[in-house]
Amino acid sequence: MMDAALFHSDLMIAYCGNPLDRAENCRGDEDWLLKACQKGRFLAVRSGKVAVHGGMPPTLFYSTYAQMAPLIEAQADCVFLGVQQDQTPLFAVRCPKEWELPTDAIQASRPLLFLDGRSLAMQLSSPAHDQGITGIVAQALAILSWHARHxxxxxxxxxxxxxxxxxxxxxxxxxxxxxxxxDPVAIMVPVRGDFCLLGRQPTFPPGMYSALAGFVESGESLELRCAVKCMKKPGS
Ligand SMILES: [Zn+2]
Structure with a gap:
């Protein structure tokens, strides 16, 4: 059993806490989606990275419908992520590689840039930061990646x-x-007393270690995956 002391207030689990209401009951209503789109906010995603206001901490950059309309009308992938707490619909749009962020929205004090999900999570690793941002970004990147591949x-x-x-x-x-x-996965950190077990791949830079993780196969339980992952390979 995991040591409960590990779950202290300084620990943040990235990609959790997505605050959006996904409004599943509205997704099939094309008229509702059109109105939501016209009054919504948009996350710009380019090459697997999302547009953010840089700085510490980074914050999501929301484009307007007017800024995104040319891409949407050109049949760019546009997905409805859900409704924010202030009832504003939120979408994510895939932007072409050559697309640039709107110049009228660029603020010198908070430069706009594209950031991948892992880098964003690393910069928002403190509980003092908005815990929901990484969950929203994970949703946006995952669903747009699915569209690109299917x-x-x-x-x-x-x-x-x-x-x-x-x-x-x-x-x-x-x-x-x-x-x-x-694709369900399991990630784990075996602990004993004050020690824990980490691993590393040959491709990791020197000094980098990570928790153990693996995909869960069809019909396999998460508990079994955790147990097997911590064992040596047969014959080794
Ligand atoms: Zn078919």
Missing amino acids: RFCARCSSTTVARRGGYQRYCEACNSEHYPRT
């Missing part, structure tokens, strides 16, 4: 189209629905 039907290879605010792809050729893939 444009064609797995049954008939026809081109699929996004539906339900980006949480479904539909094949009009064979009438099949496709949903975002979820």
Whole structure:
């Protein structure tokens, strides 16, 4: 059993605490989505990175519908993430590599830049920071990555189209629905007394160690994965 003392107030678990109401009951309503889009905020995602105001701590940069309309009308991937606590709809849009952040939104004191999820989590690792940002960014990057990799039907290879605010792809050729893939994983830190077990890959830079982690296979329990992961390979 994990030492409860590890879960002290200085520990933050990245990508948790997403505060958005995903409004599942509204996703299938195209009229509602259109109105939400026109009054919504937009996260700009480019090459797997999200636009943020730099500095410590970084904060999310929200584009307006007017700024994103050219991309949306050009059929850029646009997904509805959910509704923020102030009832503002939040979307994420994939921007082409050559796309630049709006010049009228760039503030010299808070430079705008694109940051990957891990770097953002590292910079928001204190409980004093907004715990929900990394969860929102994880959602945005994951769903846009799924769209980029699943444009064609797995049954008939026809081109699929996004539906339900980006949480479904539909094949009009064979009438099949496709949903975002979820890969469960387990991550663990075995502890004994004041010691814990970490690991490292040959590709890690010198001095870098990490918790142990692995994907969970179909029908495999998380508890079994944790136990097996901590054992030596058979024959070694
Ligand atoms: Zn198909």
